[in-house]
């Protein structure tokens with residue numbers, strides 16, 4: 001499924017996200033999240049900033065706006081990055097779209 | 099730039115951080131000391147119907163609290179062991195509550211109580227691994243060790259369920275006097291199913307409850323140093339690794355001349371162990387007075403931050419220890435450690451003849467093979 005900027009994504013109930021000493025670690029709870037069952041995921045700094053904004057209310061578009069203000073970057077660039085990450089998270093069932 | 103990265107547990111970012119400072123990575127929960135088997139060599143098992151032992155077990159709620167506190171300190175991985183953990187009626191509840199905290203969960207089991215419900219649970223909520231011990235590959239041998247008629251069939255049935263269910267199983271075997279004649283067949287069995295992991299354990303330590311009659315049983319199951327060396331030499335996968343690592347294993351720099359610290363292992367560095375009745379220990383073998391913290395009376399944080407450093411700072415004044423084990427260059431090949439010393443002698447710092455003989459025999463075999471290897475090269 002292609003995501004659009006109007007959509008809202010939220011962390012899936014099938015994962016547990018943990019902040020361990022500044023690292024955001026995503027631990028699959030159920031089978032079928034990663035390619036192997038013992039795979040974990042981590043997000044880089046931008047990914048972490050995005051993750052912290054997934055509050056179930058903000059659309060991807062408003063998250064992009066917020067981030068472009070925060071990082072002083074062109075909205076177009078942020079939108080592309082954001083949709084890329086959101087798509088990958090969705091594909092792996094780490095988030096669900098509303 | 100990649101924002102989402104897959105990480106293998108081996109490359110966990112915390113490993114690097116652990117080198118910088120002592121931090122919590124994992125903890126072991128012995129959720130029961132009871133077992134349905136009666137293994138002759140076992141350091142922990144109490145009868146499955148032992149009411150007193152059962153009454154003392156941590157409840158699922160208490161385990162939940164301990165897990166919450168451990169997760170808050172950054173724990174990533176938990177091992178559920180026992181006794182036989184599947185004996186507990188609330189095993190599933192405990193397993194799931196640990197998974198739901200974002201912990202990677204491993205389970206040690208004898209596999210005899212595995213049922214379809216467990217397979218469904220592990221399929222939906224995968225464990226990091228289920229580690230099963232092989233005690234024999236024939237009914238006669240298995241049950242000579244386990245002391246329970248019917249246990250071999252139950253083991254085979256449980257193991258098959260796990261394997262057929264595609265659950266991540268690791269097999270290991272305990273090398274004992276009672277199954278010595280069957281070890282090659284056990285190794286072949288283990289390697290057939292879990293090739294990359296299978297290993298033998300052969301060094302037995304004494305009971306946590308200091309039961310003297312049971313300690314004699316354990317002693318009677320120990321292999322001689324020569325048998326252990328022969329076993330190790332015959333291991334085409336592990337022995338070359340030992341020989342390869344000879345210089346790190348046997349190294350004067352590992353001796354700690356002039357230092358009177360008791361513990362020179364990684365004890366309390368990245369993990370701890372909780373007994374069935376809530377006793378926090380720095381290692382599963384450590385039961386000495388002054389090294390146990392009761393979690394029913396305190397918190398994991400206090401145990402981890404205040405109690406662990408105190409234990410790690412314990413010293414010895416025994417000349418025999420300071421002259422011998424404390425400066426021993428082959429200590430890395432030896433099962434001797436303060437915890438095992440205490441279980442065997444009641445003192446944390448008494449050398450133990452049997453462990454010493456085994457370590458020297460192993461060291462001689464490894465050095466001999468290393469010399470032969472160098473000559474060939």
Ligand SMILES: C[S@@+](CC[C@H](N)C(=O)[O-])C[C@H]1O[C@@H](n2cnc3c(N)ncnc32)[C@H](O)[C@@H]1O
Nearest residue numbers: 139140141180181182206207208231272302303
């Ligand atoms: C205590 S058991 C608990 C899990 C499960 N019941 C099992 O047998 O695998 C954990 C491991 O400790 C081993 N073990 C038992 N008694 C031992 C002893 N005296 N010294 C060293 N290891 C021992 C067992 O063979 C088993 O591989």
Ligand code: SF4
Nearest residue numbers: 133137140143181208
């Ligand atoms: S199956 Fe495990 S816990 Fe049970 S008696 Fe044997 S070694 Fe001990």
Ligand code: SF4
Nearest residue numbers: 423426432434454457
């Ligand atoms: S028991 Fe012997 S081999 Fe083991 S640490 Fe002590 S001196 Fe070294």
